[in-house]
Amino acid sequence: MITRDEAKLLRLKLERLSQNLWWAWHPEVIQVFRQLDPDLWRRCDHNPVAMLRSMSDALIIERSHDLELNARIEGAYRSLETYLTDTRTWAIAHAGALLARPVAYFSAEFGLHESLPLYSGGLGVLAGDHIKSASDLGLPLVGVSLLYREGYFRQWIDRSGYQRETYANFDSAVQPVREAIGKDGRKVTIEVPVGSNGSVIRARVWRVDVGRASLVLLDPHVPENDERDRAVGTRLYGGDRETRIRQEILLGVGGVIALKALGIVPGVVHLNEGHSAFAVLELARQRMHEDGMSFADAMREVRQKVVFTTHTPVEAGHDRFEPDQVEAHLVGLRESLGLSREGFMSLGRVNPQDAGEPFCMTVLALKCATKSNGVSALHGRVTRRMWHSLWPHHGEQEVPIGHVTNGVHVPTWLAPEMRVLYDRHLRANWPVHLAHPETWMGIDEVPDIELWGTLQILKSKLVRFVRRRLVQQGEHADGLDPDVATMVADAFDPNVLTIGFARRFAQYKRATLILRDRERLKRILTNSSRPVQIIFAGKAHPHDEIGKGLIREIRHAMSDPAFQGRLAFIDDFDINVARHLVQGVDVWLNTPTRPLEASGTSGQKVLLNGGRNFSILDGWFPEGYDGQNGFAIGSGEVHVSSQVQEERDAADLMRVLEEEIVPLFYERDSWGLPVRWLARVKRAVRTLGWRFNTDRMVMDYVTHCYLPAAGAWSCEVDPH
Numbered sequence: 001m002i003t004r005d006e007a008k009l010l011r012l013k014l015e016r017l018s019q020n021l022w023w024a025w026h027p028e029v030i031q032v033f034r035q036l037d038p039d040l041w042r043r044c045d046h047n048p049v050a051m052l053r054s055m056s057d058a059l060i061i062e063r064s065h066d067l068e069l070n071a072r073i074e075g076a077y078r079s080l081e082t083y084l085t086d087t088r089t090w091a092i093a094h095a096g097a098l099l100a101r102p103v104a105y106f107s108a109e110f111g112l113h114e115s116l117p118l119y120s121g122g123l124g125v126l127a128g129d130h131i132k133s134a135s136d137l138g139l140p141l142v143g144v145s146l147l148y149r150e151g152y153f154r155q156w157i158d159r160s161g162y163q164r165e166t167y168a169n170f171d172s173a174v175q176p177v178r179e180a181i182g183k184d185g186r187k188v189t190i191e192v193p194v195g196s197n198g199s200v201i202r203a204r205v206w207r208v209d210v211g212r213a214s215l216v217l218l219d220p221h222v223p224e225n226d227e228r229d230r231a232v233g234t235r236l237y238g239g240d241r242e243t244r245i246r247q248e249i250l251l252g253v254g255g256v257i258a259l260k261a262l263g264i265v266p267g268v269v270h271l272n273e274g275h276s277a278f279a280v281l282e283l284a285r286q287r288m289h290e291d292g293m294s295f296a297d298a299m300r301e302v303r304q305k306v307v308f309t310t311h312t313p314v315e316a317g318h319d320r321f322e323p324d325q326v327e328a329h330l331v332g333l334r335e336s337l338g339l340s341r342e343g344f345m346s347l348g349r350v351n352p353q354d355a356g357e358p359f360c361m362t363v364l365a366l367k368c369a370t371k372s373n374g375v376s377a378l379h380g381r382v383t384r385r386m387w388h389s390l391w392p393h394h395g396e397q398e399v400p401i402g403h404v405t406n407g408v409h410v411p412t413w414l415a416p417e418m419r420v421l422y423d424r425h426l427r428a429n430w431p432v433h434l435a436h437p438e439t440w441m442g443i444d445e446v447p448d449i450e451l452w453g454t455l456q457i458l459k460s461k462l463v464r465f466v467r468r469r470l471v472q473q474g475e476h477a478d479g480l481d482p483d484v485a486t487m488v489a490d491a492f493d494p495n496v497l498t499i500g501f502a503r504r505f506a507q508y509k510r511a512t513l514i515l516r517d518r519e520r521l522k523r524i525l526t527n528s529s530r531p532v533q534i535i536f537a538g539k540a541h542p543h544d545e546i547g548k549g550l551i552r553e554i555r556h557a558m559s560d561p562a563f564q565g566r567l568a569f570i571d572d573f574d575i576n577v578a579r580h581l582v583q584g585v586d587v588w589l590n591t592p593t594r595p596l597e598a599s600g601t602s603g604q605k606v607l608l609n610g611g612r613n614f615s616i617l618d619g620w621f622p623e624g625y626d627g628q629n630g631f632a633i634g635s636g637e638v639h640v641s642s643q644v645q646e647e648r649d650a651a652d653l654m655r656v657l658e659e660e661i662v663p664l665f666y667e668r669d670s671w672g673l674p675v676r677w678l679a680r681v682k683r684a685v686r687t688l689g690w691r692f693n694t695d696r697m698v699m700d701y702v703t704h705c706y707l708p709a710a711g712a713w714s715c716e717v718d719p720h
Contacts, residue, residue, distance in 0.1 A: 004057065004061070006064070007057055007060045007061045007064060008057070010060060010064055010070070010073060011052070011057070011060055013073055013074070013077040014032075014033075014036075014048075014052055014060075014073060015052060016077065016080070017029060017032070017033075017048070017073075017076055017077060017080060018033070018048035018049045018051075018052055018176060019049065019176045019178070019209060020080060020176070020209040020210070020211065021112050021113060021116070021176055021208065021209065021210045021211070022080055022083065022135070022209075022210070022211040023048065023076075023080075024112060024113040024412065025132055025409060025411040025412040026076075026079070026411070027416040027419070028072070028075075028076065029076045029079075029080075030046075031072070032069070032072045032073055032076050033048045033051060035066075035069055035072070036051070036055070036063055036069070037051070037055065037059070037063070040054060040055070044174075045114065045115055046113070046114060046115050046576065047115035047174060047175075048115075049115075049174050049175060049176050050115075050174035053173070053174055083211065083212070084211075084212060086138070089137060089138025089139075090137040090138060090139075090432075090699070091137050091138035091139040091140070091702070092138055094699075094702065094703075095139060095702045095706070095707065097267075097707060097710050097711075098139060098140060098267055098268065098702065098706055098707065098710055099140060100267070101140075101265055101266055101267030101268075101710070102140035102141055102142050102264065102266055102267065103134070103139065103140065103141045103142070103266060103267065103268045103269075103270055103706055104141075104142055104144055104255075104259055104264070104266035104268070104269045104270065105127070105130065105131065105134075105141055105142070105143045105144065105270045105272060106143075106144045106145070106251065106252065106255055106269070106270065106271050106272060106275075106276035106279055107123070107124070107127040107143065107144070107145055107272035107273065107275075107276070108123070108124075108145065108146070108236070108237075108247075108248075108251060108272075108273065108275040108276065109123055109124030109127060109145065109152075109236055110124055110127045110128050110131065110143055110145050110215060111124035111125035111126075111127065111128040111575060112128040112131070112132070112208075112210060112215075113128075113575060114574045114575040114576040115175075116175060116176070116208070117148075117151035117152060117168070117170070117574075118145065118146075118147070118148060118151060118217075118236070119152065119236070119575075120152040120236055120237060120504075120539075121503070121504045121539070122311075122503070122504065122600070122601060122602075123272070123273060123311055125575065125578075125601070126272075126311075126375075126406055126601060127143065127145075127272055128409075128412075129407070129408055129409035129412060129601075129694045130272075130694055130697070130698060131143050131210050131213050131215065132210065132211065132213075132409045132411075132412060132694070133407075133409055133693075133694035133695050133697070133698045134213050134698055135210055135211030135212040135213040136211065136411075136432075136695065137695060137698055137699070138212060139213075139698065139702065140212075140213075141213045142213065142214050142215070142216055142259070142264060142266070143210070143213070143214070143215040143216065144215075144216050144218075144251070144255040144258070144259070144276070145215065145216070145217055145218075145251065145255075146217060146218050146219070146232075146233055146236075146247065146250060146251055147170065147177075147206055147217040147218065147219040147221075147233055148170065148233055148234065148235055148236045149169060149170045149219075149221055149233055149234050150167035150168065150169060150170065150234050150235045150238075151167070151168065151170060151235070151236055152235070152236045152237070152539075153165035153166065153167055153235075153539070153542060154166045154167065154168060154572055155539050155571050155572045155573065156473075156476060156479060156571050156572060157473070157479065157480065157551065157555055157569065157571045158478045158479065159478050159479065159480075159481060160552070161551065161552035161553075161554075161555035161556055162548060162551075162552055163539070163540055163548045163551050163552075165542050167235065172206070176208055176209065177206040177207070177208050177217065178206065178207055178208075179204065179205070179206060179207075180205040180206060180207045180216065180258075180262055181262075182261045182262055182263065183261070183262070183263040187204075187205075188204075188205040188258065188261045188262060189202060189203065189204050189205065189222065190202070190203050190205060190218070190254055190257045190258050190261055191257075192249060192250055192253050192254040192257060193253075193332045193333065194246060194249055194329055194330075194332075195328060195329055195331060195332065196331050196332050201220055201225060201229045201232060201246065201249075201250055201254070202220065202222050202224045202225055202229070203218040203219055203220045203222065203233070203250060203254055203258075204218075204219045204220075204221075204222050205217070205218060205219070205258050205261070205262070206219055216255070216258055216259070216262070218233070218250055218251070218254050218255065218258060219233055220232045220233040220250060221233055221234075228246075229246070231243055232246045232247050232250055233247075233250075237541070238542075241321065241322075241325065242325070244319070244321075245321050245325060245326070245329055246329065247275075248275050248276065248277075248278060248319065248361065249278055249329060249330070251275060251276045251278075251279075252275075252276040252277060252278030252279035252280075252281075252282065253278050253279065253281070253282040253333065255276060255279055256279050256282040256283055256286070257282065260286070266305070267305065267706075267709075267710045268305050268306075268307060268705075268706045268709045268710050269283065269305055269306050269307070270306075270307045270308075270309070270701070270705075270706075271306065271307070271308045271309070271365050271369070272309050272311075273309065273310065273311055273312070274308075274310065274318060274319055274360075274361030274362040274364070274365045275319065275361065277308075277361045277362070277364040277365040277368070278330075278333075278361075278364075280299075280302055280303075280306055280364070280365070280368040280369075281330075281333055281337065281347075281364075282333070283302045283306075284298040284299045284302045284337060285298075285333065285336050285337055287301055287302060288336075288337065288338075289336075294338075295337050295338050295339060299368065302368065303368050303369065303370055304370050304709065304711065305370070305709045305710065305711075306365075306368055306369040306370060306709065307369060307370065307371045307372075307373075307701070307705045307706065307709050308365040308366060308368075308369035308371070308372045308373070309372075309373055309374075309375065309404070310362055310365070310366075310372070310373075310374060310375075310383055310401075311374075311375050311379075311598045311599070312362070312598065313374075313379055313382045313383065313386070313595060313596050313597075313598050314508070314596060315386070318360055318361065318362040319360070319361040319362070320358035320359065320360045320361070321358055321359045321361075322358055322359075323341075323345055323355070323356075323358070323359065326344075326345065326348070326359045327341055327344075327345075330344070342355070345359055347359075347363075347364050347367060347368070348360050348361065348363050348364045349363060350363055350387075350389050350390055351389075362387075363387075363390065366387060366390060366401070367390070370708070370709050371402070371704070371705040371708065371709060372400065372401045372402070373401060373402045373403050373404050373705070374401060374402075374403045374598065375403065375404065375405060375406045375598050375599035376403060376405045376406065376598060376599040376619050376620045376623065377403050377405065377622070377623050378595050378618065378619065378622060378623075379403060379595070379598040379599060379619070380401060380402055380403030381595075382595050382598075383401050383403075384396055384397070384399040384401050387399065387401065402704070404697060404700045404701055404704070404705070405599060405620055405623060405691075405692070405697065405700075406599040406600075406601050406604075406620060406692075406694075406697060407601070407604060407691075407692045407693040407694040407695070407696055407697040408601050408604045408605050408608070408692065408693055408694060409693070409694045410431070410434055410608060410689075410693050410694075410695070411431065413579065413582060413583075413605040413608060413609070414583075414608050414609065415458050415583040415584075415609050417454050417457055417458055418454060418458070418583075418608065418609050418610065420454075421446065421450065421451070421454050422443075425442045425443065425445055425446045426439060426440065426442040426443070427439055427441075427442060430442075434689075434690065434693045434695040434696065435690055435691075435693065435695050435696035435699055436690060437690045439689075439690060440685055440686045440689045440690050441686060443682045443685045443686050443689075444682055444686060446682065448673050448675055448678045449671070449673060451610065451678055451681065451682070452673055452674070452678060454610070455586075455610045455681075456494065458583050458584045458609065458610070459494045459498060459584045459585070459586065460494040461580070461583075461584055462494075462498070462535075462580050462581065462583070462584025462585065463492050463493065463494045463498075463584075465580045465584075466489070466492055466535060466568055466570065466580075467489040467492055469570050469571075469577075470485045470488055470489040470492075470568060470570075471485060471486075471489055473485055473570075473571060474486065479571075480555075481559065484558065484559045487561075487565045488558065488565040488567070488568050489565075490565065491533070491564060491565025491566060492533055492565070492568065493531075493533070496531045496532065496533045496566075497530070497531070497532045497533070497586050497587070497661070497662060497665045497666070498532075498533050498534075498535065498584070498585050498586045498587070499532060499533070499534045499535070499585060499586070499587045499588075499589050499614070500534075500535050500537075500581045500582070500584075500585035500587070500588050500589065500606070500611075501514075501534065501535070501536050501537075501538075501588075501589045501590075501591075502535070502536065502537035502538050502570075502573060502577070502578060502581050502602065503538050503590075503600075503602060504538055504539060504540070504541075504547075505538045505539060505540040505544070505547040505548070505550050505551055506540070506541075506544065506547055507546045507547065507550070508592055508593045508596040508597075509591065509592050509597070510591045510592060510593060510646070510649075511536065511538070511550045511551075511554065511591070512550050512553050512554060513591040513646065513649060513650050513653060514534070514589065514591070514650075514653060514654075515553065515554070515557055516646070516650040517650065517651075517654055518557070520654055520658070521654070522562050522563060524654075524657060524658055524662065525563055525564070525566040525567070526562075526563065526564045526566060527662075529666075530662050530663075530665075530666045531566065532566065532657075532662060533566045533567070533568070534566065534567050534568070534589075535568050535569075535570060535581060535585070536554050536567070536568065536569045536570070537569065537570040537571075537573040537577050537578075537581065538551075538573050539573050551569070554567070554569050555569050578602070578605075582602060582605035582606045582609060582611070583605075583609045584609075585606060585611050586611060586612065586665060587611060587612050587613075587614050587631075587661060588602065588603050588606040588611050588612070588613050588614065588615075589614050589615070590602070590603055590613065590614070590615035590616060590618075590619075590621070591615075591616055591633065591649065591653065592616055592618050592619070593616075593618075593642070593645065593646075594616050594617065594618040594634075594636065594638055595618055595638070596618070597616070597618040597619035598619060599619045599620050600618075600619040600620060600621075601620070601692075603615060603620070603621065604620065604688070604692040604693075607629075607630075607684045607685060607688050607689065607692070608685070608689060608693075610681050610685070611681075612630055612631060612661075612680065612681065612684060613625075613630035613631065613684070614630065614631040614633065614656070614657070614661065615630065615631070615632065615633060616632075616633045616634060616649065617632055617633075617634060617635070617636035620692060622636060623691070624687065624688045624691060624692065626683075626687060628680055628683050629680065629683045629684040629687050629688060630684060631656050631660060631661055632656075633649055633652050633653050633656060634648065634649050634652050664676055664677050664680075665677050
């Protein structure tokens with residue numbers, strides 16, 4: 001019989017595990033929490049901190065009678081401690097110049113796990129994957145962001161098919177956050193000057209452990225702030241333009257102030273998008289104040305250690321603020337920098353002499369960074385063209401903007417069943433050699449029957465998940481019609497070719513392109529011998545009526561009996577929904593208007609799990625597509641007429657689906673195996689897995705951006 005002291009020690013170990021998000025990319029640790037109490041795990045939305053707070057000591061004692069569970073808890077605890085103290089990391093061998101001073105990685109959002117809702121979509125998930133790989137590689141990195149009390153919105157679709165938004169309150173008591181302690185041993189609260197006359201936004205500072213890395217969160221929900229200032233930390237990408245500029249001041253200026261209060265002196269400052277670009281001005285102000293420098297000299301010093309990544313290939317996606325708004329909020333910082341109003345505004349203008357041009361955060365970042373990059377080769381070209389006017393005396397190809405193609409964090413997105421298969425057939429200790437091509441060669445030795453069996457298990461799990469979510473949507477008082485929910489749930493079949501489409505519902509992503517020829521689509525989906533089913537998921541921004549209209553169109557198609565239940569829309573898209581989809585589909589559909597997809601990473605998650613990409617040649621896909629490791633829509637050429645382009649893309653989509661994908665999937669040998677399909681699955685894993693992961697991505701940042709910014713070395717030719 002276990003004693004209360006032993007139960008207390010067991011709880012302490014579980015709490016230690018829950019308070020470091022390292023567990024979020026270790027399925028064996030997640031299984032420990034799930035095994036403690038499966039029902040409570042589900043009710044707590046996969047949040048181990050909330051789960052443990054709901055468990056009494058008596059329940060801990062009862063569950064600890066399971067000797068296997070005890071052994072798993074002890075093993076997980078020891079694994080975490082070993083991970084945190086391991087000195088045999090990639091960074092120690094290859095990035096020694098960065099070990100003394102960390103990389104400060106600023107991002108408006110971080111998608112680390114569905115239980116910590118500080119993300120909206122791809123940008124945040126990319127930031128979360130970046131910090132996880134930095135941890136795995138042993139690279140000292142601290143993320144900087146805001147704590148949003150209502151996060152991004154929860155989505156539900158009403159009976160008419162219209163997207164509705166609800167918001168939840170962030171409870172720090174049931175999250176893996178702790179109040180940050182400063183150099184003086186006290187809890188850190190910062191003051192960020194805004195406007196003039198001593199006006200400030202105050203913010204509490206929280207820390208989150210992410211493996212060996214950490215995340216600093218600024219929280220303006222303190223009693224000293226008025227409602228306007230507290231609103232800065234209420235919703236991600238919410239509020240009006242004034243709220244937006246105040247958020248970006250708190251993120252950039254406040255983030256630098258917070259790092260200083262914590263005694264963190266970064267060797268490199270990485271701005272993930274322009275939201276945090278005001279950080280460079282606060283860094284310059286501090287150098288001027290502490291070292292007596294002029295603004296020009298201070299900025300020259302700051303610029304050397306700033307790296308900037310832009311993810312936005314369209315003009316409208318870059319934050320711009322009117323001159324009067326900038327002056328009203330940043331006059332104090334401007335005066336401390338010794339700049340005139342026009343001198344300050346020129347930092348954010350393409351044409352400094354144009355008094356009517358708004359202040360652009362991307363322009364500020366590009367002017368103040370030593371290295372700037374897009375997030376795919378194609379996006380790098382688009383970005384150089386977009387900002388060529390900042391370097392009017394350079395040829396377009398000479399514009400100093402490179403690219404580092406995005407990747408995904410393999411341990412986060414790889415299904416446990418695929419991990420078992422890889423453990424059996426890939427090289428020993430393969431997870432620490434993800435960026436090496438030879439690591440993935442062993443996939444060719446996997447027996448077809450073993451690979452097919454694994455893929456079928458994953459698809460069965462996905463179908464069960466879809467059915468369960470459809471039933472839940474049908475139970476909502478004003479949600480999906482119960483009869484439709486039942487029809488679709490009953491129709492979904494793990495033996496049917498399954499296509500997934502899940503991403504932000506923006507117009508350029510063209511979610512409804514596949515619906516353009518409905519009669520042909522109906523014939524394909526309802527074919528009696530070779531049927532197809534499609535799962536959609538994703539959110540439209542609350543103010544994007546066009547995006548909401550696309551969701552409504554899909555929901556209406558879902559209710560059409562002629563489709564025989566072969567279309568499903570899963571609402572409230574988040575990391576959990578994404579995980580099920582990317583691990584279970586046969587084919588991943590991606591239909592953006594080229595070249596408006598900067599990179600995209602969802603398809604990279606799919607290929608790791610044995611799914612095939614079916615995509616426009618945009619974003620990351622053209623860099624890896626070889627004609628056999630996926631399916632392309634179109635040839636990559638862009639017509640001047642958007643209508644003609646859409647007609648061509650839609651026609652080619654249906655042709656490839658009907659004439660290539662469906663026949664190949666349903667072609668079986670005498671054992672019932674789709675041998676040629678599986679050969680292409682293996683080719684995709686072998687040729688793409690090593691390239692499109694965040695270990696390779698972070699290594700690229702270290703080699704080509706971070707080390708030069710830290711003054712460790714430089715190269716005359718950027719290989720990207």
